[in-house]
Amino acid sequence: MLNVNITNNGRKVSSISPDSLAAFYYFLNESGFETQLDHEHHTLELKPGLHEKHITLSPVMHSHLNSFRRNQVEQQILLQIKKYLEHSGAKVTILAEEKPSILADFHLRLAITELVKLQEPVIELSYNAKPNNRKWLSILRNEIRKYGASFQSNETINDLTPYLTIQANHPEIKNETFWNDYGQNYAIMIAMSILARFRSDMPLSLLSYLPLEFLNQPISKTNKSKKTQNELHKENSNQVKKISLDTSKKIVRETAETFFDYQTILDSEKRKVKLLVTFTIKNTGTTQLTNPLICLKTGPDNEIKISGQIVPPNVAQSMGIMNDSGASGWKYHANDWHEHLREKGEIWISPIQDLTIQPNTQHSLNNVQISLPSNEKTAKVQIEGFVFFNEQKLEVQSNNRILVSY
Structure with a gap:
């Protein structure tokens, strides 16, 4: 029997034995590919995961940004994102204007600005609410905080077309340096997040985003000459010894990382700003960490107000979250926390x-509400995060910080 040719747009990319057809056909469908089997011509036509998906890209068209824009870098990033998505099968169009076609499946708006007074990058996201937002939002957040940038996200419910608006505010930096240090990484992380946005619930569907040439790659090659049984036995014995020696040394590493995830709510009429904050502690070491002590530091000049699921210590046992082992949750560390906030x-x-936070797990301080001052003297608030594990003598500063100008 003739082999079945695997094709894409009529071009052969691989071939399989007809005896493997049923299993391979099932694999492709579970991996998110669209397939069409032609028994007469012995072909199996594949369409990649983003086949027939139309994605539009555009710069953010706000006149107040024009004097701060880095247009050359914006275009470089948009072109690179276009290449990444087209390679995964999508139809991608870069628009000169911001408004996308209602027929588009997704629209990305991008602005890269240069603000001389900034000391670190501030990335602002805006997106419309969809049930599958969490995965791609998590990817962006995790990638952005690797570069020490502040991260802000706002969710809306408008627009028929799913969209994502990214405004990356940066200190002054040369174009060529910016592209090497930030631009290429932005293109990758944004393309990754869009792929995650389209990903279905099928666990293998990521394969359908890969170029189809991967089907034609051999799994492994070897040029090693044949060895005698004695040589193989000696080699295996040495490997066992090495493994035994390696596993006898248990590495103990006490490390952690922390980060903010927050949303900004602005009441422009009353000139009030509120932050909804989650502060996450992740154990990145090899041993457990116990009883984290969190410090949120803003400076005595910023008259912020804090509320949420944090209770005073004298009523913690009665107002905490009750479970089988008693009250749990978070409390202010001292009874005079108000004075400590005002003075320091x-x-x-x-x-x-x-x-206790086990290795490779994380714990969060959730739903913290911070109201920013509305007086005219203060137009900028910065909040930093620190965690202290006294039992492990470990101090950790957060990967990012909250920075709001209004």
Whole structure:
């Protein structure tokens, strides 16, 4: 029997034995490919995961940004994103204007600005609410914080076309340096997030985003000459010894990382700004970490107000979240926390119950509401995060910080 040719747009990319057709056909469908089997011509036509998806890209068209724009870098990033998505099968169009076609499946708006007074990048996201937002939003957040940038996200419910608006505000930096240090990484992380946005619930569907040439790559090659049984036995014995020696040394590493994830709510009429904040602690070491002590530091000049699921220490046992082992949750570390905030600009928070964070797991301080001052003297607020593990003698500063100008 003739082999079945795997084709894309009529071009052969691989071939398989007809005896493997059923299993391979099932694999391709589970991987997110669209398939069409032609028994007469012994072909299996494949369409990649983003086949027939139309994605539009455009710069953010706001006149107040024009004097701060980095147009050359914007175009470089948009062109690179276009290449990445087209290679995964999408139809991608770069628009000169911001408004996308209602027939588009997704629209990206991008602005790269240069603000001389900034000391670190500030990335602002705006997107419309969809049930599958969480995955791609998590990818962007995790990638952005690798570069020490502040991250802000706002969710809306308008627009028929799913969209994402990214405004990356940067300190002054040369175009060529910017592209090498930030631009290429932005193109990759944005393209990754769009791919995640389209990903279905099928666990293998990521394969359908790869170029189809991967089907024609051999799994492995070897040029090693044949060895005698004695040589193989000696080699295996040495490998066992090496493995035994390696596994006998257990590496103990006490490390952690922390980061903010927050949304900004602005009431322009009353000139009030509120932040909805989550502060996450991740154990990146090899041993457990216990009883984190959190410090949110803003400075005594910023008259912020804090509320949420944090209770005073004297009522923690009665107002905490109750479970089988008693009250849990978070409390202010001292009864005079108000005075500490006013005098030093610091908020100290600790767990109500003993808290253990195992390796490769994380724990979050959720739903913290911070109201920013509305007086005209203060137009910029910065909040930093620190975590102290006293038992492990470990201090960790957050990967990013909250920076709001209004």
